[in-house]
Amino acid sequence: MAFDAYLAECPSRKLLDRISDKWVVLVITALADGPQRFSEISRHLAGVSQKMLTQTLRTLERDGLVARHVTPSVPVRVDYELTPLGRSILGPIRQLKAWAEAHMPEVAEAQETYDRRQEAR
Amino acid sequence: MAFDAYLAECPSRKLLDRISDKWVVLVITALADGPQRFSEISRHLAGVSQKMLTQTLRTLERDGLVARHVTPSVPVRVDYELTPLGRSILGPIRQLKAWAEAHMPEVAEAQETYDRRQEAR
DNA sequence: CCGGATCCCTATTGATACTG
């Protein structure tokens, strides 16, 4: 393998840093349903600030995972969609989100056990 | 589905926030090789600070993904290993790291194209 | 109005020094 994400200076490590991000995971999974407007994504992902959504989309665009289409109407309409490269990461990312939703009960139980044990000391 | 990570208040969303983290991805993949001491993990992941490694391991322990074993020798020996729950997330996480290493060339090219276009503005 | 840039304040991260 030419790239090794364990090395801090390796470009693949920096790429991993960028995609291992909560907003990236949510934006990519949201766009899996098809192209969406800025405001649609914003509504889809509860709790995202405009600033973070803009920033996340810009980074994804620069990395070639997302394409940005501007329709110069009034008011402007901006659509975002996954590129083929963006769709190629959909598998792993969807699995991550699915894992979180599927294993919540076990994690919640582990937390309770951990917290009870901490109190006891 | 009982949990929905798109909702900000949903526990699974908070769990997703915690696992969508660069250090989590690297620590989990590192521990895939078997139990390791604190210093071994630290050496394995170039660029991690002691503080972030401690914090990441504590969170993973609390969530039940990692088990911590203390051997009260002098000096103390502390080993970390993946729990069965931790191993269940190994698939998605490894794929994420593998994707980053595999698609670097395409991402690098996308960045160059993007940056050249920005300059031309 | 929509998409997003900017300012400002808080929260998280990181570097460094120190300890049982």
Added chain:
DNA sequence: CAGTATCAATAGGGATCCGG
């Protein structure tokens, strides 16, 4: 060795302003 404590740097979020 495996952490803590402390402080400086940075990233995130809220509110506000703006150009089309």
